[in-house]
Amino acid sequence: QSALTQPASVSGSPGQSITISCTGTSSDVGSYNLVSWYQQHPGKAPKLMIYEVSKRPSGVSNRFSGSKSGNTASLTISGLQAEDEADYYCCSYAGPYVFGTGTKVTVL
Amino acid sequence: QITLKESGPTLVKPTQTLTLTCTFSGFSLSTSGVGVGWIRQPPGKALEWLALIYWNDDKRYSPSLKSRLTITKDTSKNQVVLTMTNMDPVDTATYYCAHSWVQGGTGFDPWGQGTLVTVSS
Numbered sequence: 001q002s003a004l005t006q007p008a009s010v011s012g013s014p015g016q017s018i019t020i021s022c023t024g025t026s027s028d029v030g031s032y033n034l035v036s037w038y039q040q041h042p043g044k045a046p047k048l049m050i051y052e053v054s055k056r057p058s059g060v061s062n063r064f065s066g067s068k069s070g071n072t073a074s075l076t077i078s079g080l081q082a083e084d085e086a087d088y089y090c091c092s093y094a095g096p097y098v099f100g101t102g103t104k105v106t107v108l
Numbered sequence: 109q110i111t112l113k114e115s116g117p118t119l120v121k122p123t124q125t126l127t128l129t130c131t132f133s134g135f136s137l138s139t140s141g142v143g144v145g146w147i148r149q150p151p152g153k154a155l156e157w158l159a160l161i162y163w164n165d166d167k168r169y170s171p172s173l174k175s176r177l178t179i180t181k182d183t184s185k186n187q188v189v190l191t192m193t194n195m196d197p198v199d200t201a202t203y204y205c206a207h208s209w210v211q212g213g214t215g216f217d218p219w220g221q222g223t224l225v226t227v228s229s
Contacts, residue, residue: 001171003154036215038155045204045222046147046155051215089155093213096168097157099147 004029004090004100011106017078020103022090023071030071034093037066037075041086049088050075082107110134112144112205112220119226120195126225130188130205137163137183143208144188145216146179148201156201161188162211197227 005023012018022029022037029035035053038046048057050066053073063078073092077084085107090100116128128146135142145160159179160168169177178191188205202224206216 003156032213034213034215038216040155045219046216047219048215048217051217057217091155091157091215096170097145097160097213099155099157102154 001028001094001096001098004092004098006088006090006100006103008101009104009106011108012077012080013108014080014082016080017076018080018105020075020077020088020090020105022073022075022092022100024073024092024094024098025071028071028092028094028098029068029073032093033068035066035068035073036091037064037073038089038091039084039086040089046089077105080107110207110218112207112218114203114205114220114223116203116223116225118224119228121229122196122227124195126190126192126195126199128190128192128203128205128223128225130190130220132186132188132205132207132220135207135209137161137181137186137188139163141209141211143211144181145206145208146188146190146203147206147216147219148199148203149222150198150201153201158192158203159190160208162208164211166211195227199225200227201225 037050
């Protein structure tokens with residue numbers, strides 16, 4: 001089972017919106033509405049930001065939103081802030097689970 | 109409040125078996141739907157899902173590592189144990205355990221702080 005494909009890096013200026021893509025296959029992302037997204041700051045454990053494609057856990061800013069079309073899921077961060085600079089990983093259920101390759105978000 | 113903490117050796121030799129323990133609080137592994145998963149991250153690299161065990165002893169493994177992994181639970185001790193056989197330097201990574209609240213794929217929240225395991229002779 002191959003890792004989901006994410007862009008290596010995405011950048012934006014404060015206040016802008018950015019979107020991170022997560023491309024899988026019809027066996028994972030395309031088959032289940034069970035994509036989750038995680039934020040990871042350097043040296044820290046990952047934090048759940050989105051689950052079941054577009055749901056936000058309690059306490060997560062509404063600047064984070066998720067969507068899916070076909071075999072590709074997306075995470076959008078609106079109103080980009082300095083604290084959003086981190087690595088982001090998608091994850092899809094596929095019987096087992098599969099994570100994405102990770103995206104480094106830089107706030108310019 | 110749910111918390112999880114990983115424990116185990118920081119250094120193992122090649123070919124040895126790694127045993128990691130996840131000790132948790134704030135939930136019970138006898139509650140319907142609940143699970144605990146293991147995920148690892150080599151230094152500077154991406155996350156990799158390893159295994160997950162649910163409240164009803166349903167176990168799932170990474171297909172690529174299935175032959176080397178065993179996951180078990182001790183509900184009375186609030187612990188989940190992961191063993192990985194035949195360790196290799198490429199298995200050097202930070203190993204995390206994480207809580208899953210719905211059986212069948214919804215996600216992992218929260219995560220433990222992680223424990224770095226180095227494989228070296």
